[in-house]
Amino acid sequence: MSEFLPFTRPLIDDETIEGVAEVLRSGWITSGPQVKAFEAALSEYVGGRPVRAFNSGTCTMEIALRIAGIGAGAEVITTPLSWVATSNVVLEVGARPVFVDVDPLTRNIDLSRIEAAITPATRAIIPVDLAGLPVDRDRLYAIAKRHHLRVVEDAAQALGSEWGGRRIGSIGDFVSISFHPNKNVTTIEGGCLVMNDAEEAALAEKYRLQGVVRCGYDGMEVDLVGGKFNLTDVAARVGLGQLPHLAAFNSRRRHLAREYFAGFEQAGVGELGLDLPVADFVNSNWHMFQVVLPEERLTIKRAEVMRQLHAAGIGTGVHYPAIHLFALYRRLGWKPGDFPHAEHIGRNILTLPLFPAMQDGDVARVIAAVQRILRAHARR
Numbered sequence: 545m546s547e548f549l550p551f552t553r554p555l556i557d558d559e560t561i562e563g564v565a566e567v568l569r570s571g572w573i574t575s576g577p578q579v580k581a582f583e584a585a586l587s588e589y590v591g592g593r594p595v596r597a598f599n600s601g602t603c604t605m606e607i608a609l610r611i612a613g614i615g616a617g618a619e620v621i622t623t624p625l626s627w628v629a630t631s632n633v634v635l636e637v638g639a640r641p642v643f644v645d646v647d648p649l650t651r652n653i654d655l656s657r658i659e660a661a662i663t664p665a666t667r668a669i670i671p672v673d674l675a676g677l678p679v680d681r682d683r684l685y686a687i688a689k690r691h692h693l694r695v696v697e698d699a700a701q702a703l704g705s706e707w708g709g710r711r712i713g714s715i716g717d718f719v720s721i722s723f724h725p726n727k728n729v730t731t732i733e734g735g736c737l738v739m740n741d742a743e744e745a746a747l748a749e750k751y752r753l754q755g756v757v758r759c760g761y762d763g764m765e766v767d768l769v770g771g772k773f774n775l776t777d778v779a780a781r782v783g784l785g786q787l788p789h790l791a792a793f794n795s796r797r798r799h800l801a802r803e804y805f806a807g808f809e810q811a812g813v814g815e816l817g818l819d820l821p822v823a824d825f826v827n828s829n830w831h832m833f834q835v836v837l838p839e840e841r842l843t844i845k846r847a848e849v850m851r852q853l854h855a856a857g858i859g860t861g862v863h864y865p866a867i868h869l870f871a872l873y874r875r876l877g878w879k880p881g882d883f884p885h886a887e888h889i890g891r892n893i894l895t896l897p898l899f900p901a902m903q904d905g906d907v908a909r910v911i912a913a914v915q916r917i918l919r920a921h922a923r924r
């Protein structure tokens with residue numbers, strides 16, 4: 545039997561591994577010159593905007609909200625179909641998330657429903673580019689401008705995606721990106737925040753490390769409560785080794801995604817009842833290839849499909865269950881039925897293997913297994 549195929553796997557070259565060893569031998573392993581170099585490379589990538597690196601893509605969003613002065617009494621509009629970090633950060637700063645259902649086609653926040661959710665307490669929108677498919681930035685920023693709202697783009701999954709021919713991160717308000725190992729480039733754990741000006745960047749540095757500002761040889765001042773969110777030089781060196789591969793990684797991902805579309809077409813997607821993602825080969829970085837299972841046409845549930853795929857040597861993932869149905873969020877008042885599209889997708893979405901080192905033959909193997917399982921368990 546062929547080797548187990550995970551749904552994703554980072555690809556780190558020998559030069560990066562050697563570079564990490566050099567940092568480890570250098571005597572300076574926490575935040576230092578590698579972080580500065582990584583931030584400079586990221587800033588260059590996003591057209592010169594200020595960028596600071598952090599130890600997660602979660603804290604970057606929390607810090608963006610703090611920089612924007614968003615806290616108790618404020619409402620922040622976001623999607624219920626994301627990693628729970630997206631709305632947890634809103635709670636973390638003391639504000640209230642306001643969920644808006646997703647568009648069943650894009651699986652991203654339904655922009656046409658945002659304005660109805662705006663109240664006098666609304667301060668910001670956190671859109672999420674699920675699987676790297678960007679939210680329409682023109683419509684999003686038109687709404688934000690009309691209602692004087694800040695935007696914290698949760699572009700955790702969207703490094704290398706584009707809107708209107710411009711890179712995500714090079715346009716917009718705050719842009720948060722994650723470098724978790726599943727992402728298109730990794731620092732093991734880590735993230736970065738793209739901001740608007742030097743003032744915001746200085747605030748971000750304070751929130752990143754205990755609120756501390758240093759000056760001269762011995763000057764130190766603290767005037768706000770910061771956290772412990774700095775990235776290490778070891779992690780930054782991994783990121784520096786990854787960035788030059790981003791374009792090639794994403795082009796390989798696009799190729800594999802095309803193979804999925806062609807293969808599912810041949811397998812008769814219509815007959816299988818599977819929902820495929822939007823076939824976007826202009827804007828998306830193809831962070832994930834996700835299908836939505838036809839629950840009404842199957843005699844088994846998603847977990848059993850996953851188990852059978854696993855038994856066939858194929859790893860899959862769930863990104864994500866609807867956030868508002870988690871116990872924490874139900875306690876805060878949300879309930880089943882609130883966001884039907886997010887709930888349906890959250891119950892049935894399945895992430896199939898997609899990563900740069902995958903072979904074309906792997907795609908065919910996944911499609912054959914999915915086809916076999918869905919056919920064997922179709923309702924008659």
Ligand SMILES: Cc1ncc(COP(=O)(O)O)c(C=O)c1O
Pocket residue numbers: 599600601602603626627629630672698700701722723724733734735
């Ligand atoms: C959509 C989304 N938002 C936020 C995050 C948080 O990023 P991190 O895991 O780096 O904190 C992730 C990644 O895990 C994500 O996929």
